[in-house]
Amino acid sequence: MANNAQTPLETQGKKSLTGQTTTSLYKQTLLAGLWRENPVFRLLLGMCPTLAVTAAVKPALTMGLSVIFVLLCSNIVVSLMRKLLKPHLRILMFTLTIATFVTIADLFLKAFVPRMSETLGPYVPLIIVNCIIICRAEACASKNTLVVSIIDALGMGAGFTLTLCVLAGIREILSTGAVWEVNILPAGFVPWAAMSMPVGAFITLGLLLGLVNVTTKRNAKT
């Protein structure tokens, strides 16, 4: 699934050669991550954290922010060293770079928000193997300049975080009747316990993907 992610950005790179202005390229890159190439809905990347930490909005947001941090730093480093990379060693270099920044993020979370760090547990170190980050390093940062890589990281990160929050919002409302731990549904609401369990995660994401497919098709027709 990871390899179909590479084509759109490459075509973008070609467009910029044929006379498109740089600012509009930046804008396009930023917006691509939010909807057209949304990592979760369109590319189906990074599914593990998407499903695992979305039982409530707070951990989902923390996860999203950590991913943005790691994505940004690793994109910067990979983009800076892209001319030194040897083809057969590049995946290893990407992984080591990412692992370093994930360690930083993990220690930071442990020091400043220890309770959140406990809730997220092993899913913070698991950012290392989040396909989004390695895919962006491979498809974008190792081929593009520093600025494009930074903007791409921000766009993709924001798209990922937004998706996580939407999914977490739906699951938290249905499983507890609250959002951000504030009750919003009337007291008579019976919580759907299944929504906070793995079942809820899989089925909600499946239905959301179906919904995205419907809207895209409708847009394509008009």
Add this chain to the structure above:
Amino acid sequence: MDTLNILLMGFISIVIINNLVFTKFLGICPYLGVSGRIDMAFGMGLAVTFVVTLSGTLTWLIDHLILLGTPLEVTRYVCFILVIAGAVQLVEMYLRKFFPVLYESFGIFLPLITTNCAILGLCLFINLWGIDNLLEAVVLSFGAGIGFTMAICIMAGIRENLNLADVPQCLKGAPITLITAGLLTLAFMGFAGMIR
């Protein structure tokens, strides 16, 4: 006898009750990506089983013999991922030399095992659960691989039949696979609480 009991319980628990795919959401990418045909799924499962057993054992050894109690503990994640990448490289070289046909049919998915979260996840869980016995670590790693193989084979079996089913247009492909996975998870929840 007691040790054997603990090992057996640990094995059953990681294969069925705490199955990494169904309860911890690990290894979802290959679970959705490679589960189109049952023979591919089975091969993938075996490769993952081998890598996870090797890297689970090695990371436990590294963790307990070198890292624990020293300031080097900070480098744990970097060490883990290096071991996994090395193990995958080993499998790749072995398959290319001795089973070139199988190697060809895996293609891109073989190097992608490195980024399979089930493997790193298991190493982290062994660390988190405080397993302090090498044999238990080996059994758990092996069980995790078997659990993954089982999950991906069940999924592949269902999806082969799903091809013939009348699925709404907008749910075709990934969405229906996810919903199926959800229902499978629901079925496996029936095992919860069987041990401890």
